[in-house]
Each structure stands twice: as structure tokens, then as C-alpha cells.
Amino acid sequence: MSGTHPAELFQPLGQDDPATVGGYRLAAVLGAGGMGKVYLSYTLGGRPVALKVIRPEFSEDPEFRRRFQQEVRAAQRVQGLYTAPVIDFDTEGAQPWLATSYVPGPSLAHAVARHGRLPLRSVLLLTIGVAEALHVIHAAGIVHRDLKPANVLLASDGPRVIDFGIARAADATSLTSSGVSVGTPAFMAPEQASAGTVTAGTDIFALGQIIAFAAIGAPAYGDGNSHAILYRIVHEDPDLSALPAELRPLVTRCLSRDPAGRPTLTQVIEMCHALSPAPLRQGEDWLPQAVAGSITERLQLPEPERTPPPQPTAAPTPTELSAPPQPATAPATAPAPASYPLQPPAPAYAPTQSAPAAPAMAPGHPTPPPGYQTTPPGYQTSPPGYAAPGHPTPPLHQTGYPPAAPRSSRPKGLVIAGAIVAAVIGVAVIGSLLPDGSAKSGKTSSSGSRGSGTNSGAAAGESPGPTSSGSQNQKRPDPTPASYQGVNITANYQVMLADNPPRPASGGSSGVLYNHGDFYYYFDSLFGDKQVGTANGKLVVLNNAQKGSLETCRAETRYTEKIKLDQLTDGSEVCVLSDAGHIAVATYRGKSDAKDASNYITVDLTIWRNAEDPKKH
Incomplete structure (x- = not known):
């Protein structure tokens, strides 16, 4: 990195910093915050980008990942003159990240x-x-x-x-x-x-x-x-x-x-x-x-590091070909890795009569609709930054720099030991599958060995029987409920059960009916339609004889997604099950007065967070 760059602007990469993220070669550290670290990188065409990598503590939280994906996709819709647009992201990887213009x-x-x-x-x-x-x-x-x-x-x-x-x-x-x-x-x-x-x-x-x-x-x-x-x-x-x-x-x-x-x-x-x-x-x-x-x-940006190009090797001489092999010896001092601050190569475009089919998109990125052509006519590949009208930019890291060499490799001794252990396990598994006459030791083995034979059968397509420990049938412990009194939900606003406390928010341009709200209040001013519902799960109104509880909500089967507001009276209880695995009882406490300038309903919420496994779509 050039010495002309102020130290506080572009910090060099440290030992804990990755060399690449999502195919982007990192050039410097721009800063760090409560949610992650920001790096400087470049697109293929040489445009600088700010790439934020989320902290591992957040990455390990499934609720954060779900929300992060929603927020990043919403942020892609923001294309103002005074904002830094999101140009690429990955919400599914080991550490989520997003890239914005620098x-x-x-x-x-x-x-x-x-x-x-x-x-x-x-x-x-x-x-x-x-x-x-x-x-x-x-x-x-x-x-x-x-x-x-x-x-x-x-x-x-x-x-x-x-x-x-x-x-x-x-x-x-x-x-x-x-x-x-x-x-x-x-x-x-x-x-x-x-x-x-x-x-x-x-x-x-x-x-x-x-x-x-x-x-x-x-x-x-x-x-x-x-x-x-x-x-x-x-x-x-x-x-x-x-x-x-x-x-x-x-x-x-x-x-x-x-x-x-x-x-x-x-x-x-x-x-x-x-x-x-x-x-x-x-x-x-x-x-x-x-x-x-x-x-x-x-504007005096550090240039990205590039892997050095392969050097041509001279053809061996007849003496070298005939010489006996010599034992390899490690050099006294390992050579320092070369660093080549080169500019990204300029892509070449070759006109053609017909454009090929659109390339597949990487995981975590929107996929174009069937038959949609992402390459402009006359090009074999899309030029940098090209995006078809109305569709997000395809992931730049799909055609980025070649992967960087790993910083370290596993010791060969561990690899050999692992291979020996795998071979021993393989022999044991094969022996357990042999006929009774060929594997007498299997009959006289301990209960642990017999359990191993059962597992091998399951791997071949059989249903595994119950284990002595019963670990496969272990019940998820019930979470401690959290209660919130007098939550006012304005018309066309929604709440997420994971919020602590639940905070009503707008459904945005797509509205609460087509958003991801766990529980919403919808009002159609044109037809006067009022309803509560969920766009991220299911719900049911409980009978007067039923008491709202975690057990009651789990046992119910009369679920729907929308309930007319006139079906509810003061004290009516509604079970809400979100796709994220949260369960709640919403107790209806009435709506705003007709003379009130605001249009809202009031509910008490009892929430059991992470009561079930998240629903996979």
C-alpha cells in the first residue's frame, strides 16, 4: 500500500482479516462498528466498493439472519441521489455481508x-x-x-x-x-x-x-x-x-x-x-x-492485491532427466509471499449474433424470471454494472478474482491419521452388514455395537429404531413467555413477535398483506374492510371455553391467515404461530374511537419465542 494514504483512512489487512469475501479481494480496512467490519474492495471494472462483513455473534442468530435478509432486500429498493446503494450481498454464507458503492x-x-x-x-x-x-x-x-x-x-x-x-x-x-x-x-x-x-x-x-x-x-x-x-x-x-x-x-x-x-x-x-x-x-x-x-x-485509494501470474519454466536438460531423485529439503527460511498491486483486468466483449442463456445466480441473490435475458444483445457476456431494467444487478462476485490461496493447510500427519481412522470405521461398518454366519462377532458384541448396526441400516434407507437414550425423541423445552400489555397497532401496521418489545411498523410499499408481518391490523379505507391477520404464519380465534396458552395454540388445527375484526370482542384471544417458530396469544382489547384521529386496535401479547423449529420454505 502506498505510504501517501493517511493511516486512519485505509488500515492494512490484519492476520484475522480474510483475503477475499464473496469473490471480492479485500484491499484495506475502512472501519469497524457494532455490527461488523467494513473493507475496501473493487468490482471487476475497477470501481471501489465498501464491503461490510457481519460479526460472527450476529451471524449465529437465526432470527438475525432472517431479518438481515429482509432488510437487505428492502435496502436494494433504495436508489436515491443521497444514499449509497446496495450492489451485492450474501445473507446465506457463514458470515453474511453486503457491498455498497464506496x-x-x-x-x-x-x-x-x-x-x-x-x-x-x-x-x-x-x-x-x-x-x-x-x-x-x-x-x-x-x-x-x-x-x-x-x-x-x-x-x-x-x-x-x-x-x-x-x-x-x-x-x-x-x-x-x-x-x-x-x-x-x-x-x-x-x-x-x-x-x-x-x-x-x-x-x-x-x-x-x-x-x-x-x-x-x-x-x-x-x-x-x-x-x-x-x-x-x-x-x-x-x-x-x-x-x-x-x-x-x-x-x-x-x-x-x-x-x-x-x-x-x-x-x-x-x-x-x-x-x-x-x-x-x-x-x-x-x-x-x-x-x-x-x-x-x-480518492487516493490503495490498489487491490493480485495473485502473481505463473512464470514459465525452462525445459529440463538431459542431465536433469537422467539424474536420480534427490530427497526434498525445506529451505532454511520460507520466502515471503509476493504482492502485486495490479489493476483488475478489463473484460473483453465479443459481439455475437445471438446472446446465450442467462447464467445461474449465486445463492443469496435474486434469480431472474424464466426466459429473462440478462445479457444485452450483441455481447457474449454482460459488461460490468449491466442490469436488465427492473431487476437487481447480478452478483458481481460470480465472475470476480480467482480464490486466494489458503493462509494455512492441514498438517499431512493429521490427514494420514484421519485416513487410517476412516478405514477402520469402514471395515467395522462393512462387517456389521455381512450375513450372520460371516460376522459372528457382531452377535456377541456389546449393545453399543448392535446400535451401530442399526444406524448402518438407517443409512441404507431403513427407518432407525428408538435408541436407548431416547435422544432422538428429546422434547424441546418450553420457552419462558414474555407479556406486553396495551400494544397499539395502527391501521396497516404490523408487529414481529421476535421484537422485544413488539414495535408496530409499516409494511412499506408492499403493504402489510404482502409483507412479512407476524401479526397485522389491516384497514381498507375504500371498502371499510377491517381485519387482523398474518403474512408470516397462521392464526385462529379461540372459543370462549378455551384458555389461551402454549399448549392450546399447539393443539389447534382450525388455522387461517385473516380474521374479520367484527369477529372479535373485548377479551377475544387469538393464537398466532409465525413461520420463524414463535407462538403468541393476542388478547383483543378494542379499537380506537371513531372520533379519534388515529385508527388503531389495542392488544395484549403473550409471546413464547422460539417455541418451534423455524418453518423452511
């Missing part, structure tokens, strides 16, 4: 720490850009949940919001429920800090924090330990004494403790234009010169 600019946190607060015009343009980014993110059905200065990058043509929605995937995993918080305390909204309902308004509060931080040079609720900051956010007003007077009305409204008192994103943008003495237009001069210099630093 933004050559410092974060707002880094810029303020290094150069101080921003001037008014820069703050207004920053606010407009972030507001537009949130508008696109919310339109995709995503709440950012972790909008903070470190997640706002300052590019030459405006800000870029990153990591949108990914925090939700970790919001209710075993890690978060045991004390690992998701979100940054200094920039949380009151409802988020007090485990209330997280909505798009939560991001508006964070936007107010962003404005104040950029204009003051410090968080509006001060510094200190997280508990003290969260207390001030929930119970006290922010310190805006150092905030320019022009920005106080805007920031004060955004930081309203009541979400209903916060402005919409459109209103935020309008207020910014009204505050500016000159028309606001994004351009190359939107940042102070000192901050713009940080962008230049980030």
Missing part, C-alpha cells in the same frame, strides 16, 4: 471532529440532502433507526446516508435482548430510548440531532455516559444556546418529544429554503475548503 468523503462526525462546526449554508444543504435520503428510505418501507453523524458521509456533490435499516436486523436478537444496544444513545429519539414504537418520526428526531451537531459542533444533549444522555433525551430539553438563531425553530420542532409535533420531511426542506438568503443548489462548493480536502485524501 463514497470518497469523510463522515460528518470525522469532519466536525477535525475541522469544527459547519457554516450555515453547508448545514442547510446537508439538511436538505439527508431529508431527501430519508424520504427515499421511508418510501421503501424502512426506518433507519441509527441515523447519526458517523452514518452521514460528505461527498463532493452532497451528503450520503449509509447503513439504513440494517440496525433493525439486530434489534431483537439474543445479543440485544441481553444488553447489546442498537443505535447510538446520543442520537436516539425519546420513544426509541424508552423502548416505545419506532416510526419514520424517529428518524426526524435524529435529523434534528444531525442539524444541531453540524451547526454547534457537539451533540445537542451533551456528552457523558449513555444512561445520562438517554435520561436527558427522554426528560429534558436540549441545549441549543450555541445554535445559530436562524436554525432554532427548525431544530426545536424536529426535537419534539412528541412524534406528532415533529415536521414532515417536506416541511423540513421548505424551512431550509426559507432560511437561506440565496437559492440553495448542491454543487462542488457546498463544503468548506478544509473539509473538501478530506475528499481528495479519500
Whole structure:
């Protein structure tokens, strides 16, 4: 790596860092956070990408994996001018990862720490850009949940919001429920800090924090330990004494403790234009010169390492051919691996009369519909970055660099020992399958040997009998139920049973009927249809004589996916079984008054998480 790159920008790969991820050769470490590590890599055409690898602790949680897949697919729909788009991902591998376009600019946190607060015009343009980014993110059905200065990058043509929605995937995993918080305390909204309902308004509060931080040079609720900051956010007003007077009305409204008192994103943008003495237009001069210099630093990227090309070997001489073989001897010192910082090879395109069939997609990536041609006419292979209209970009790592050589190999002694053990086991298995007259030792063997013969029969297609230990019939222990009183679910909102506590959220652009909600309340304003249902499992209304319990829900067979709201009365109990393996009893407590501006139902929830094995699709 060139010595011209500032050490804090591009860290060299360490011993624990992989050489490649998903076919991408890693060039440097960009940073690390609570959910994973971010690396610099390149596409085949040489475009830099930021590749985030999720921490192993999260990867081992099945609920996180399910949510991470949902959030990544939702994030693919976000294609705004002020966001860093997701271009590739793998949610099924040993460690999930996703790649976004690389933004050559410092974060707002880094810029303020290094150069101080921003001037008014820069703050207004920053606010407009972030507001537009949130508008696109919310339109995709995503709440950012972790909008903070470190997640706002300052590019030459405006800000870029990153990591949108990914925090939700970790919001209710075993890690978060045991004390690992998701979100940054200094920039949380009151409802988020007090485990209330997280909505798009939560991001508006964070936007107010962003404005104040950029204009003051410090968080509006001060510094200190997280508990003290969260207390001030929930119970006290922010310190805006150092905030320019022009920005106080805007920031004060955004930081309203009541979400209903916060402005919409459109209103935020309008207020910014009204505050500016000159028309606001994004351009190359939107940042102070000192901050713009940080962008230049980030354009000096380290080149990716490449495997050295094979060197031609000279033909052996007659003397070498006739010489007797010599015993191999290890060199006194192993040579250091060569490093070749070469640019990725430029792909060659050969025009042809007809395009071949579309290549198969890698696991974890969307598959094109049958007969859909992903290669533009006249090319044998798709050019880099080509994506058919309306379909996600095919996985770049399918045609990436050749796999890197493994860092270490197994000792030959272990391989030989393993082969000997495998041979002994194979002889024992074959002996157990021989006729009775040919394997007398099998008759006189201990009970453990007879069990081995049973297992061999099962491997050949027979049904294995019960074992003496009964381990195959071991019952899953019942989980401890968690109860939540007075959960208000707004019309066309849904809850996920894994959430702790359950937080109603919008179904996004696809709506709750076609989303992944475990339990939702649907209202059709045109026809007046009201119903509760699930898009991720099944449910049933219990009879008056039945008592809602885990045993009752497991024993029921009258399941459906939708229930008319007029079938429920105060105290009606509904069993909900999610495909993720969670079981709940939802006790209906009524709906909002007709005079109420909001349309919602109220339920009490008792949830047994991970009561069953997840359903495989």
C-alpha cells in the first residue's frame, strides 16, 4: 500500500482479516462498528466498493439472519441521489455481508471532529440532502433507526446516508435482548430510548440531532455516559444556546418529544429554503475548503492485491532427466509471499449474433424470471454494472478474482491419521452388514455395537429404531413467555413477535398483506374492510371455553391467515404461530374511537419465542 494514504483512512489487512469475501479481494480496512467490519474492495471494472462483513455473534442468530435478509432486500429498493446503494450481498454464507458503492468523503462526525462546526449554508444543504435520503428510505418501507453523524458521509456533490435499516436486523436478537444496544444513545429519539414504537418520526428526531451537531459542533444533549444522555433525551430539553438563531425553530420542532409535533420531511426542506438568503443548489462548493480536502485524501485509494501470474519454466536438460531423485529439503527460511498491486483486468466483449442463456445466480441473490435475458444483445457476456431494467444487478462476485490461496493447510500427519481412522470405521461398518454366519462377532458384541448396526441400516434407507437414550425423541423445552400489555397497532401496521418489545411498523410499499408481518391490523379505507391477520404464519380465534396458552395454540388445527375484526370482542384471544417458530396469544382489547384521529386496535401479547423449529420454505 502506498505510504501517501493517511493511516486512519485505509488500515492494512490484519492476520484475522480474510483475503477475499464473496469473490471480492479485500484491499484495506475502512472501519469497524457494532455490527461488523467494513473493507475496501473493487468490482471487476475497477470501481471501489465498501464491503461490510457481519460479526460472527450476529451471524449465529437465526432470527438475525432472517431479518438481515429482509432488510437487505428492502435496502436494494433504495436508489436515491443521497444514499449509497446496495450492489451485492450474501445473507446465506457463514458470515453474511453486503457491498455498497464506496463514497470518497469523510463522515460528518470525522469532519466536525477535525475541522469544527459547519457554516450555515453547508448545514442547510446537508439538511436538505439527508431529508431527501430519508424520504427515499421511508418510501421503501424502512426506518433507519441509527441515523447519526458517523452514518452521514460528505461527498463532493452532497451528503450520503449509509447503513439504513440494517440496525433493525439486530434489534431483537439474543445479543440485544441481553444488553447489546442498537443505535447510538446520543442520537436516539425519546420513544426509541424508552423502548416505545419506532416510526419514520424517529428518524426526524435524529435529523434534528444531525442539524444541531453540524451547526454547534457537539451533540445537542451533551456528552457523558449513555444512561445520562438517554435520561436527558427522554426528560429534558436540549441545549441549543450555541445554535445559530436562524436554525432554532427548525431544530426545536424536529426535537419534539412528541412524534406528532415533529415536521414532515417536506416541511423540513421548505424551512431550509426559507432560511437561506440565496437559492440553495448542491454543487462542488457546498463544503468548506478544509473539509473538501478530506475528499481528495479519500480518492487516493490503495490498489487491490493480485495473485502473481505463473512464470514459465525452462525445459529440463538431459542431465536433469537422467539424474536420480534427490530427497526434498525445506529451505532454511520460507520466502515471503509476493504482492502485486495490479489493476483488475478489463473484460473483453465479443459481439455475437445471438446472446446465450442467462447464467445461474449465486445463492443469496435474486434469480431472474424464466426466459429473462440478462445479457444485452450483441455481447457474449454482460459488461460490468449491466442490469436488465427492473431487476437487481447480478452478483458481481460470480465472475470476480480467482480464490486466494489458503493462509494455512492441514498438517499431512493429521490427514494420514484421519485416513487410517476412516478405514477402520469402514471395515467395522462393512462387517456389521455381512450375513450372520460371516460376522459372528457382531452377535456377541456389546449393545453399543448392535446400535451401530442399526444406524448402518438407517443409512441404507431403513427407518432407525428408538435408541436407548431416547435422544432422538428429546422434547424441546418450553420457552419462558414474555407479556406486553396495551400494544397499539395502527391501521396497516404490523408487529414481529421476535421484537422485544413488539414495535408496530409499516409494511412499506408492499403493504402489510404482502409483507412479512407476524401479526397485522389491516384497514381498507375504500371498502371499510377491517381485519387482523398474518403474512408470516397462521392464526385462529379461540372459543370462549378455551384458555389461551402454549399448549392450546399447539393443539389447534382450525388455522387461517385473516380474521374479520367484527369477529372479535373485548377479551377475544387469538393464537398466532409465525413461520420463524414463535407462538403468541393476542388478547383483543378494542379499537380506537371513531372520533379519534388515529385508527388503531389495542392488544395484549403473550409471546413464547422460539417455541418451534423455524418453518423452511
